[in-house]
Amino acid sequence: MQHAYYHYWQLLVRMVHKELQVRYKRTIFGFLWIIINPLIQMAVIGFIFPFFVKEQLPYYLLYLFTGLLTWNFFTLSLGKATSSIVFETALIKKARFPRSIIPLSIVISNVVNMLISFLLLLIPTVYLRLFAIVSIGYFFVGLVLLITFTIGLSLFSSALNVRYRDINFFVQALLIVWFYATPIMYPMRFIPHAYAPLWFLNPMTSVVQLFQHVFASYPLPSLPLFVVNTITVFIVLGFGILTFRRESQNFDDWL
Secondary structure, eight states: OHHHHHHHHHHHHHHHHHHHHHHTTTOSSGGGHHHHHHHHHHHHHHHHHHHHOOSOOTTHHHHHHHHHHHHHHHHHHHHHHHTHHHHTHHHHHHOOSOTTHHHHHHHHHHHHHHHHHHHHHHHHHHHTTOOOTTHHHHHHHHHHHHHHHHHHHHHHHHHHHHHOTHHHHHHHHHHHHHHHTSTTSSOGGGSOTTTGGGGGGOTHHHHHHHHHHHHHOOOOOOHHHHHHHHHHHHHHHHHHHHHHHHHHTTHHHHO
């Protein structure tokens, strides 16, 4: 049994390494693309946003960039993981191994990229004297919630996408709407009080706010919001694991 787990762990490491290599193969800028894309988004949004909101927000570009880095990890991981089982049909038919390794390898490879990007983001944060030692704890809380939530959703969507190929298209459309329903371009205090409870349904609300507190010194999520979002994250993880276990028994029939 221990030998089998060691073999599966090696397979996961190899797939993560392969994912990282393939992504930047034959590119000039390599891993720098993990910050180039959000920089472009930040420049566009940062230019347009002041036309619609007259209130001056402190360190807004840093606030925005932090949210975009967080969101790009989430959307890239979920988007690619959803179709990952279908894309790896040849590997699944060739060997026996836990099918969950496939979407997990995508999420973990993106975690590596995200950590590099956050490390680079730390430079302007320290320079502007916005970083505090206590923020390290908030960073790891946000990181655990983000990875846990992404894994749960990725297992759920990748499993269902094998049987229902519409899931991939649904996820892509959902992510577009989801972006605007997450406080990336705007702080939570801009939301009318009557609509604020809707953001309790979105676990990414607390995750983004935690990172924006660490890197841009914006307020932490409220305690009720954080508790509800955290409970939702672990419910999604449990539901994702159960769904993947159930659906994976029939992957060979649907692929």
